[in-house]
Amino acid sequence: xxxxxxxxxxxxxxxxxxxxxxxxxxxxxxxxxxxxxxxxxxxxxxxxxxxxxxxxxxxxxxxxxxxxxxxxxxxxxxxxxxxxxxxxxxxxxxxxxxxxxxxxxxxx
Amino acid sequence: xxxxxxxxxxxxxxxxxxxxxxxxxxxxxxxxxxxxxxxxxxxxxxxxxxxxxxxxxxxxxxxxxxxxxxxxxxxxxxxxxxxxxxxxxxxxxxxxxxxxxxxxxxxxxxxxxxxxxxx
Numbered sequence: 001x002x003x004x005x006x007x008x009x010x011x012x013x014x015x016x017x018x019x020x021x022x023x024x025x026x027x028x029x030x031x032x033x034x035x036x037x038x039x040x041x042x043x044x045x046x047x048x049x050x051x052x053x054x055x056x057x058x059x060x061x062x063x064x065x066x067x068x069x070x071x072x073x074x075x076x077x078x079x080x081x082x083x084x085x086x087x088x089x090x091x092x093x094x095x096x097x098x099x100x101x102x103x104x105x106x107x108x
Numbered sequence: 109x110x111x112x113x114x115x116x117x118x119x120x121x122x123x124x125x126x127x128x129x130x131x132x133x134x135x136x137x138x139x140x141x142x143x144x145x146x147x148x149x150x151x152x153x154x155x156x157x158x159x160x161x162x163x164x165x166x167x168x169x170x171x172x173x174x175x176x177x178x179x180x181x182x183x184x185x186x187x188x189x190x191x192x193x194x195x196x197x198x199x200x201x202x203x204x205x206x207x208x209x210x211x212x213x214x215x216x217x218x219x220x221x222x223x224x225x226x227x
Contacts, residue, residue, distance in 0.1 A: 035213035037153075044203055044217035045145075045153065056215060088153055092212035095167045097143065097155035 002026050002093045004100035012108040019076040021103045023089035028069045033092040036065055036074045039102075040085045048087075049074060081107075110134040112204050112218035119224045125192040128221045130204030132185045137161060141207045142187045143214060144178060146200040156202075159187060161209065194225045 003026040013019055023034070031052035037045040047056040049065035052072055062077040076083055084107050089100040115129040130142065144156040157168040159178045166178050177190045187204055202221045205214035 033212050037214075039153075044220055045205075045214075046217070047213060047215050050211070050213045050215075090153075090213065096169060097145075097158075097212070099153040099155065102152045 001096065002029060002091065002098055004089055004091060004098055006087075006089060006100035006103045008103060009101075010104045010106060012106050013079055014108045015079050015081055017079050019074075019079055019083070019105055021074040021076075021087055021105070023067075023072040023074070023100050025070045025072075025091065029091050029093065031068050031072075034065075034067070034072050035090045037088045037090065038083075038085050039088065045088065076105075079105075110206070110216050112206060112216060114202075114204060114218040114221045117222040117224070119226065120194050121227055122195055122225055124194050124225075125190060126194060126198075126223050127188055127190040128202050128204075128223065130187045130189075130218050132187065132206070135206075137182070137185055139209055141209055142178070142180070143205045143207055144176075144189045145203045145205050145214070145217075147203070147220075148197070148200040151200075154200075156189070156191075158207070191223075194223075196225050199223065199225045 005024045007022045034052040036049040039045040053065045064075045066073050086102045086104050088102045111133045113131045118126050120126050138161050141160045143158045146154050156172050157178045159166050159180050179188045204218040206216040
């Protein structure tokens with residue numbers, strides 16, 4: 001079974017800074033099956049990116065996704081106060097949907 | 109607009125079963141599968157299973173095989189997730205999450221249902 005490892009576990013940055021979040025798969029995965037979600041405290045997750053690099057409807061263009069094979073990245077170009085949350089990557093493999101353990105993005 | 113409205117919080121004793129509902133509206137139901145994802149307190153997201161709109165076929169995470177059942181009442185556009193033989197480790201928020209057929213990601217989520225297992 002593929003394992004997704006996100007790093008760092010916690011990222012401390014200030015508004016206006018650039019955030020780079022990593023998601024590494026234990027074996028190569030199709031970019032088509034890689035998604036990113038944002039979850040704020042007490043809320044359901046929200047889809048940000050699908051197919052590794054496609055922004056979901058309504059997602060600001062400061063969010064971007066990239067990567068292929070085993071290494072994927074979510075970049076937030078310029079942090080807004082509402083971006084501080086937990087971020088999860090997710091992929092699909094042989095009838096199973098797998099999430100990474102999450103990266104907490106906190107205000108420095 | 110798209111809505112996934114889940115049933116309210118539940119408190120169950122160990123060994124019992126729980127059935128959580130998710131009522132869908134505002135979109136073409138036949139074009140979307142429905143998944144269930146849970147989140148234990150302070151933990152990450154864990155996929156449990158899916159019901160596919162095309163033929164009502166279900167698939168489950170290996171961890172929950174034999175203990176979970178997802179069903180769909182098409183007459184009321186409501187999906188149900190039943191989890192049996194509950195233990196304290198099943199205490200979590202349970203989410204339904206919509207997936208466009210064969211897209212393999214979740215574009216809309218219910219608000220979540222807290223299930224607490226305690227004696």
